[in-house]
Amino acid sequence: MPPSKTTDEPDDSHTWELIERCFLPIAFSHAIAVTLGTILNTLGISQTSSFLLFLLFLSLSVGFTLFYHNLKVTAAGKAVLITGCESRVGYGLAKRLDELGFTVFAGFEDSSKNHETMMNLKGETSARLHALQLDITNEHDIHSVFLYVNENLPDGAPGLWAMVHANTWIALGECEWIPQSVFKKSVDINFTSIARMTQIFLPLIRRCKGRIVLVSNILARIPSPVRGLQCASGAALEAWGNCLRLEMRRWGVDVVIVETGDYVAGNTWLKNNVGILNQSRDMWIQLDPQTRKEYGEELFQKEMLSLEKYIKGPDADLTTVQRVLTDTIVKTFPLKRYAPVTRKERLQAFVSDHFPKSIYDIIYVD
Numbered sequence: 404m405p406p407s408k409t410t411d412e413p414d415d416s417h418t419w420e421l422i423e424r425c426f427l428p429i430a431f432s433h434a435i436a437v438t439l440g441t442i443l444n445t446l447g448i449s450q451t452s453s454f455l456l457f458l459l460f461l462s463l464s465v466g467f468t469l470f471y472h473n474l475k476v477t478a479a480g481k482a483v484l485i486t487g488c489e490s491r492v493g494y495g496l497a498k499r500l501d502e503l504g505f506t507v508f509a510g511f512e513d514s515s516k517n518h519e520t521m522m523n524l525k526g527e528t529s530a531r532l533h534a535l536q537l538d539i540t541n542e543h544d545i546h547s548v549f550l551y552v553n554e555n556l557p558d559g560a561p562g563l564w565a566m567v568h569a570n571t572w573i574a575l576g577e578c579e580w581i582p583q584s585v586f587k588k589s590v591d592i593n594f595t596s597i598a599r600m601t602q603i604f605l606p607l608i609r610r611c612k613g614r615i616v617l618v619s620n621i622l623a624r625i626p627s628p629v630r631g632l633q634c635a636s637g638a639a640l641e642a643w644g645n646c647l648r649l650e651m652r653r654w655g656v657d658v659v660i661v662e663t664g665d666y667v668a669g670n671t672w673l674k675n676n677v678g679i680l681n682q683s684r685d686m687w688i689q690l691d692p693q694t695r696k697e698y699g700e701e702l703f704q705k706e707m708l709s710l711e712k713y714i715k716g717p718d719a720d721l722t723t724v725q726r727v728l729t730d731t732i733v734k735t736f737p738l739k740r741y742a743p744v745t746r747k748e749r750l751q752a753f754v755s756d757h758f759p760k761s762i763y764d765i766i767y768v769d
Contacts, residue, residue: 416723416743423738424472428464436460474735476564478504480557481611483732484548484604486510486539487570489517491721492618492663494524496569496728501528503733505564506557510537510548512570531557539570539596549603562610565732568597569618577706578631579694580686586632593636598643605656614657616731617644621662621744624752628768629706648739657739659731663724664744 440453483500487493488509497509509524511517514536521534533555538544552563572592574585601615608615622630623637641660648658687695687703695703723743731737742749755763 415746416727416741419749420738420741421469421472425465425468428468429461432460432464433457471736472734475733476735478733480506480560481564482506482508482552482556482560483565483567484508484510484552484563485567485569486537486600487512487568488524488534489513489520490569490571492724492728493567493569494520495721495725496567497524497532498528499725499729500732501532503729505531505732506555506560507532508548508552508555509534510539510570511535512538539568539600540591542599545600545603549607552604553607560611562613563604563607564611564613565616566601566604566608566613567616567618567728567732568600569728570597571618571620574632575629576632576686577629580690580703581632582686582689589632589636590639593633594639594643597640601647605651608656609654612655614659614731614737615644615647615651616659616661616728617641618661618663618728619644621664621742621748621752623662625748625755626763626768657737659737660740661724661727661731662740662742662744664748 436457436459437453440451440456443451478500483505485493485497485500485507488497489511493509497507501507507528509521509532511521511534514521514534525532525534533551535548535551536544537548556562570592572589574581574589597617605615617640619641620633620637622634623641625634627634641662644658644660651658687700690698727741727743731741742752744752751767754766
């Protein structure tokens with residue numbers, strides 16, 4: 404696999420995870436301390452200050468929260484299915500989980516095209532790892548993998564412990580330019596097929612009270628020109644995942660959303676400079692004459708060539724993403740949402756979520 408780009412920015416995602424985990428215990432500790440202190444003082448039972456009670460409840464609640472936050476499951480006898488292992492994200496996660504002792508079913512979109520990558524992965528891992536042909540848009544592949552997984556679960560395993568949807572397909576371009584066929588393919592790979600595959604594997608996951616991990620992107624919460632299709636498919640996946648999480652609570656199944664940062668995690672529609680020129684020409688031809696006249700070919704070519712910054716240059720450092728994805732599998736009580744992103748991306752998402760859209764546009768768009 405290609406080398407990762409190192410970054411000088413510290414990984415503070417773990418700090419934010421702890422803050423999210425401890426926020427409610429701290430708030431409840433304060434409320435209980437004030438209420439109990441008022442009652443005791445009113446009844447004349449004790450003159451204990453609310454602040455001392457708060458410190459007592461805070462130490463107990465935060466200590467207990469940190470205890471169960473760090474609880475981990477035993478890897479032995481647990482199986483994990485990962486899609487999109489031809490990508491760096493899926494490949495790295497499969498290796499890491501195999502090292503921890505999980506039985507890993509690694510799905511590759513095209514086994515013939517990715518034969519060398521599959522052989523490399525099998526050569527770097529134990530016999531517990533199974534490299535499989537799995538095109539999630541192909542119903543036959545999905546059912547074949549379901550049968551294979553069901554027949555090759557570890558001894559004593561009632562079902563599948565986790566399924567990680569690490570596949571993605573990214574199309575770049577302004578919303579008006581992208582052909583309908585590309586829209587359909589993007590929605591199919593990034594949302595529809597994920598939902599369909601989850602439906603088929605849920606019975607196996609329910610048996611283990613396991614978890615489903617959906618790899619999304621921070622763009623699901625950040626509007627971004629030229630990446631509207633990626634924003635839309637990510638938002639659809641997250642909305643569906645949140646609904647599924649509520650529905651699966653009765654079964655003890657966790658649904659975890661991981662919002663990755665601004666990098667290309669998997670396959671892209673526009674792959675290189677030559678591809679950009681060829682496919683941009685195809686897009687231009689498919690536009691109606693009036694639209695071409697209004698935009699002008701010079702603007703179109705300039706916009707398309709500017710997309711190189713999203714798909715070229717050094718590979719992103721995926722260390723934080725790999726750590727988070729591993730946590731979603733090994734933690735006994737995973738968070739409902741993780742965001743292993745940079746401080747800049749976190750701030751941008753905060754502004755997008757909580758500030759008026761006009762303010763967001765002024766800061767990040769205009």
